[in-house]
Amino acid sequence: VKQGKDNFTMDEVGQLFKRNFFRIFGAGLLVYLIVFAGFLLFYIPGIYFAIALSFFSIIIVYEDIPGGQSISRSFQVVKGHWWLTFGAILVFGMIVGFMSYVFIIPIYIVIFAALITGSSIGPGAVVVIILSVALYFVAYLFFISLQQIMVAFLYFSILKKKEEPSLMD
Numbered sequence: 091v092k093q094g095k096d097n098f099t100m101d102e103v104g105q106l107f108k109r110n111f112f113r114i115f116g117a118g119l120l121v122y123l124i125v126f127a128g129f130l131l132f133y134i135p136g137i138y139f140a141i142a143l144s145f146f147s148i149i150i151v152y153e154d155i156p157g158g159q160s161i162s163r164s165f166q167v168v169k170g171h172w173w174l175t176f177g178a179i180l181v182f183g184m185i186v187g188f189m190s191y192v193f194i195i196p197i198y199i200v201i202f203a204a205l206i207t208g209s210s211i212g213p214g215a216v217v218v219i220i221l222s223v224a225l226y227f228v229a230y231l232f233f234i235s236l237q238q239i240m241v242a243f244l245y246f247s248i249l250k251k252k253e254e255p256s257l258m259d
Contacts, residue, residue: 117157
């Protein structure tokens, strides 16, 4: 962002990754514990915390603040926009789930066919299952990446409404 489009190298990206990996990992563990504790408390607090803390990793990288502060900052950013954030994450999560689930359908077809015919699953069916699981995993990672990009756009959109920085920045 500071250097502008196409004015950075892969080494600089690697340095940024090294600098932020453990900060995001540590804050991610703390976020996980907070959300887990929220789910233990009648489930609804867990949903609230999961949405309110959805921006913590973007905040660590973009605003360059420590993990603990990114958690409180995420609450600040979401405040007043919780339902928008919830709706966007829910809708995009459903799309991600549906799109990646398409790659699991061949597994169900193979198992269902084996149940109907009463035969065991043969080597060809095992290959179909393995390929389907591999495709599902790759598709899931791709769609989750898209979901993270959507969360980043949502973060910048909310920030624009609340604090007026330029989206082009």
